[in-house]
Each structure stands twice: as structure tokens, then as C-alpha cells.
Amino acid sequence: MAQAKTDSLPKLLIVEDDEGLQAQLKWAYDAYEVVIAGDRESALAALRAEAPAVVTLDLGLPPDPDGVSEGFAVLDAIVELKPDTKIIVASGHGARESALEAIARGAYDFYQKPVDIERLGLIVDRAFRLHAIEEENRRLAARVGSESTVLGAxxxxxxxxxxxxxxxxxxxxxxxxxxxxxxxxxxxxxxxxxxxxxxxxxxxxxxxxxxxxxxxxxxxxxxxxxxxxxxxxxxxxxxxxxxxxxxxxxxxxxxxxxxxxxxxxxxxxxxxxxxxxxxxxxxxxxxxxxxxxxxxxxxxxxxxxxxxxxxxxxxxxxxxxIPALAERPGDAVLLARHFLNRFAREMNPGVTGFAPDALAAIDAWPWPGNVRELENRVKRAVIMADGKLVGAEDLDLQDGSEEAETALNLKTAREQSDRRMIRKALARSEGNISNTARLLGISRPTLYDLLKQYDLQT
CATH class of the missing domain: 3.40.50.300 (P-loop containing nucleotide triphosphate hydrolases)
Structure with a gap:
């Protein structure tokens, strides 16, 4: 395993068993600190030691150089160990199905062999740029609990x-x-x-x-x-x-x-x-x-x-x-808190949050006007509120009702209901696991099991 001398450059891990191609790729990317690995063991060791933002991965690795089993094993391991890594897989001629399966299993993109260095360079550059944007979004999201952003917007x-x-x-x-x-x-x-x-x-x-x-x-x-x-x-x-x-x-x-x-x-x-x-x-x-x-x-x-x-x-x-706000369970509360904080700073610093009946009303309302309607109602409520907490009456929301469950399969219906209620509870408690479990009436271990089962982020 070899690498560049400087630690100041973004790290790129190249997983490739062809030594000639290793050298070609390494010297083509002088804008990055390049780390080379030729098999699963050295690739995962490099992943743990160097934490590269981007990985290029040849699916044909020993001991299965003519197949894809070893490459997929490396891909799955990277996704499990460091899911934020941007993985770009190599596919040979006629191997588009393998490339598409790799995308489905968590790869970011793929490139065709024989390698076009310039084209691969564009894919690698875009992957680094998107990784940096996502890192910034995660950093900003950490300031506001469970809140995150799409495209920073x-x-x-x-x-x-x-x-x-x-x-x-x-x-x-x-x-x-x-x-x-x-x-x-x-x-x-x-x-x-x-x-x-x-x-x-x-x-x-x-x-x-x-x-x-x-x-x-x-x-x-x-x-x-x-x-x-x-x-x-x-x-x-x-x-x-x-x-x-x-x-x-x-x-x-x-x-x-x-x-x-x-x-x-x-x-x-x-x-x-x-x-x-x-x-x-x-x-x-x-x-x-x-x-x-x-x-x-x-x-x-x-x-x-x-x-x-x-x-x-x-x-x-x-x-x-683009899904409507009613199709994004939990987002109405996240957005309402964001708008309240913004408008309170600008127009009524005495307002500090929502009363419980307001949060329940926000959850239940179908939001036919979507985010624009929510923003306008919160703005008006902040201006008109007399106390520290905005109530349901300030928002002028009548009692809403949940959409009727459309799934006929009981297992599917229960899963959809569980997902919706967990996400709403997470939003209501600003990502606090103990408070979320208390709202749902379950233990923390049970909540952790459900979060893992439904692949929900906290």
C-alpha cells in the first residue's frame, strides 16, 4: 500500500489489483492523497486508517478476479463501516447489470473499463464535492438536533x-x-x-x-x-x-x-x-x-x-x-420550529416555542398549502402571540386527522404507521431518544430496535 507524502489533500482510496493501472491512476490524481489497495484486507485496513472520502473500486478482485463476488463483499463492508463514503465502482464491457446492482447496494457511481482517465476524473471530482457538501450539511444539522437539509436548502x-x-x-x-x-x-x-x-x-x-x-x-x-x-x-x-x-x-x-x-x-x-x-x-x-x-x-x-x-x-x-409536506411525516414540526426561531428573532423575541396543543395541531393538519402555508401561519402566530409559547389557537388550525391508511396488508400498514409515528416523535422531541421513547410509550432498547429495523436516522 502506497500513498502521497502530504496529509493536507483530500484522500482517495483506489482498490485495484492491476499494478499497472494502480500506477496510472495514482499519478493521474495529483490533486488528492492517493491510497492504493489490491485486495479486501488491505482495502478495509486503509479505510479504517485513512478514512478516505472517495473510493474507486474494481469489482473483479482476487480471489475472484473474473467475477464480482469479492468486489461486492468489499463494497458491502465499506457501506457498513463508513456509509458516508462515495464509492465509484468499475464495470467491464457488458457488466452494466453489476454496476446497477452496486448502485442499489450503496455505490455512488460507476465507470466503464477500459478506464477513460479524464471521464473518471470528473466523476471523482464530483464525488469529492458532494461529500464535502454533505459533511457541511451534517455539521450544520448537528446544531439543530434531528434537523437536516437537502442541497443545503x-x-x-x-x-x-x-x-x-x-x-x-x-x-x-x-x-x-x-x-x-x-x-x-x-x-x-x-x-x-x-x-x-x-x-x-x-x-x-x-x-x-x-x-x-x-x-x-x-x-x-x-x-x-x-x-x-x-x-x-x-x-x-x-x-x-x-x-x-x-x-x-x-x-x-x-x-x-x-x-x-x-x-x-x-x-x-x-x-x-x-x-x-x-x-x-x-x-x-x-x-x-x-x-x-x-x-x-x-x-x-x-x-x-x-x-x-x-x-x-x-x-x-x-x-x-417533490412530495407534499403531508407526505413527509415529522417535517412539519421541524420546519415550524425553524420558522418560529427565525420570526421570533425578527419580530417577537418574547416567543420561545410551541405549546403541546400547537405541536399536535401541526402534526395533524394536512397542509394543503404545503411549506408556504406553514411558514405563513407560523409567521402570523409569532406576531400575534401574547405569551412565550405559540398555541394551536394562534395558528388558527382546526383539528386535523391522519390520512386513512391505504395499505391493505396488515404487516405493511403497521410498518407504515410505526415509521410515521416514530419520525413524528423524534421531531417532537428534537431527536432526544429518551424523550422519544417516553412519547411513544416504549423503552429505549425497544426504540433502538425499531430505529434499526426501519433504518431510521436519529
Whole structure:
């Protein structure tokens, strides 16, 4: 096992039994402290001793160099010992199934053999960057108990939102168009901005436009810009939002409200990557990544003839569905506490927290307006509260009720109910295990067993 001389660089563990490839990979990555291992024993020893952030792993290791059993054994051991490690596995030609299985078992990404050093370098660089972001998020989350964030923007403790974050991280550097689908108030713009911030376009502009908020006769000029004299009041040439986002990201909110004639022009931009300003005749090349969002059913609109199918497929190369707040058990309490702390500092320092009836009401309310509704209600309650604690009456919430259990299988229904109640209790007790067990009416050992059984984070 060999390594670089300096301890100041990020650590990269390369698990590869081919000595020639070991040397090639080691000298290709002078930006990292490279640690080499050729088998399972030395790989796990290096993992324990060096704690590398990123590992590249050849699945074909001795004593099974022509198979994948030993490589998967190393992968499983790394995931168990250090689950935050970004593992990038190597797959030979025709071994895509093994690569996909590795992803399912906890690997971050894969690369094809024979090795393309430049392409692998990009994957490794992205893995280090995401590991650093996650480390920062964990550090910040430690300050606020069970609270964590997705892309540094969305406060959550729900696996459903963590899955959304991982999906966005995976596509951030690909340049594909991303469509965010979710109800109003679920945080689509925050996620779009988070995508931009972790992408290779983060040094460019992030430009947002709400297509539903701009009159139809002005939207074309807003998006594509206009030349001087193009219409009454056009006293100077003005760049549109697409041009302003050149080298960066344009977020089109409520894309379903774009009128049919403008859909054609937007499609032409996505195909040709050039625009013409209103009143202009010159084609202007623009390198802008499109991220869009809508709460509408675009597929139904396509059937009705109000949204172009070809535009939909250009905009929806990757579709990310954002769960409603009611589908994120425990998050309403986490977010409510966050908003209360923020608004109390700004508007009413005498308010210190929520009364028990307020927390129960927040848990039970279905939140049809999602996070935006929650934020507005907490803000109003903080302003109007007379005492130190915000009560249910201050929030103006009627008694809510849990959604009816949809699972018919009793075992599945019980598991879903257990998960929901444990996450709510964790949120209510701010991650304190003793208080959570007390709320649930169970012992601490029983709670630990349930947390392990359902793979819930504390």
C-alpha cells in the first residue's frame, strides 16, 4: 500500500489489483492523497486508517478476479463501516447489470473499463464535492438536533426528500433539462437553486421567472429580450432572461402557463441553442441550462392540445417529483420550529416555542398549502402571540386527522404507521431518544430496535 507524502489533500482510496493501472491512476490524481489497495484486507485496513472520502473500486478482485463476488463483499463492508463514503465502482464491457446492482447496494457511481482517465476524473471530482457538501450539511444539522437539509436548502428529516436530493445531485453536472413536479409551496425554486449551486454552472447566474405571473403579451420579451424600437416603449435593447442566464441556469416556474406560440419559440431554443430577440433578426448563441417546474398535469394538457408534446420531452429529460409536506411525516414540526426561531428573532423575541396543543395541531393538519402555508401561519402566530409559547389557537388550525391508511396488508400498514409515528416523535422531541421513547410509550432498547429495523436516522 502506497500513498502521497502530504496529509493536507483530500484522500482517495483506489482498490485495484492491476499494478499497472494502480500506477496510472495514482499519478493521474495529483490533486488528492492517493491510497492504493489490491485486495479486501488491505482495502478495509486503509479505510479504517485513512478514512478516505472517495473510493474507486474494481469489482473483479482476487480471489475472484473474473467475477464480482469479492468486489461486492468489499463494497458491502465499506457501506457498513463508513456509509458516508462515495464509492465509484468499475464495470467491464457488458457488466452494466453489476454496476446497477452496486448502485442499489450503496455505490455512488460507476465507470466503464477500459478506464477513460479524464471521464473518471470528473466523476471523482464530483464525488469529492458532494461529500464535502454533505459533511457541511451534517455539521450544520448537528446544531439543530434531528434537523437536516437537502442541497443545503430544504430542511427535512424525511427519506422521501433525501431521495429527491440524491437524484438532483446525480444529474447536477449532466446538463440535462430537469422538470420539478410538485404542488404549490413544496420548495421547487429552492431545489432548482440547490441544483444550480452543486452543478458545474454554479459560477454562472441563476435566473428565475414565474411564467404565470407575467402577462402573455410581455412574456416573450421577458424570456428572449427585445431590440430597441421593437415595440412602443422599447427605448433600448434589453437582454431577456435566457441571455442573462448564459453560462448558468434558467428556472422556468409554472411552465404550463407558457402560451402556445411561445412554446414553439422555446422549443426552437432548446433544439438549436440560439435565440432571436423580439424585433431582431440576428441569431444569438446562448449556453443556458433549463430547469422548470409546474403543479399542473402537463400530460393531461398534452392530451387537450394546450401543451406541446415535443416541448414536454425537451423540458422533461429528467423528472423529479417533490412530495407534499403531508407526505413527509415529522417535517412539519421541524420546519415550524425553524420558522418560529427565525420570526421570533425578527419580530417577537418574547416567543420561545410551541405549546403541546400547537405541536399536535401541526402534526395533524394536512397542509394543503404545503411549506408556504406553514411558514405563513407560523409567521402570523409569532406576531400575534401574547405569551412565550405559540398555541394551536394562534395558528388558527382546526383539528386535523391522519390520512386513512391505504395499505391493505396488515404487516405493511403497521410498518407504515410505526415509521410515521416514530419520525413524528423524534421531531417532537428534537431527536432526544429518551424523550422519544417516553412519547411513544416504549423503552429505549425497544426504540433502538425499531430505529434499526426501519433504518431510521436519529
Amino acid at each position: 430544504i430542511i427535512t428529516a424525511a427519506p422521501e426528500m433525501a431521495k429527491v436530493g440524491r437524484m438532483i445531485e446525480r444529474v447536477a453536472d449532466t446538463g440535462v433539462s430537469v422538470m420539478l413536479l410538485g404542488a404549490s409551496g413544496t420548495g421547487k425554486e429552492l431545489l432548482a437553486r440547490g441544483l444550480h449551486n452543486v452543478s458545474d454552472r454554479r459560477d454562472g447566474n441563476f435566473v428565475a421567472i414565474n411564467c404565470a405571473a407575467i402577462p402573455e403579451n410581455l412574456l416573450e420579451s421577458e424570456l428572449f429580450g427585445h431590440e430597441k424600437g421593437a415595440f412602443t416603449g422599447a427605448v433600448k435593447t434589453t437582454e431577456g432572461k435566457i441571455e442573462l442566464a448564459d453560462g448558468g441556469t434558467l428556472f422556468l416556474d409554472e411552465v404550463g402557463d407558457i402560451p402556445a406560440p411561445l412554446q414553439v419559440k422555446l422549443l426552437r431554443f432548446l433544439q438549436e441553442r440560439t435565440i432571436e430577440r423580439v424585433g431582431g433578426r440576428r441569431s444569438i448563441p446562448v449556453d443556458t441550462r433549463i430547469v422548470c417546474a409546474t403543479h399542473q398535469n402537463l400530460e393531461a394538457m398534452i392530451g387537450e392540445g394546450t401543451f406541446r408534446e415535443d416541448l414536454f420531452y425537451r423540458l422533461a429529460e429528467i423528472v423529479v417529483k
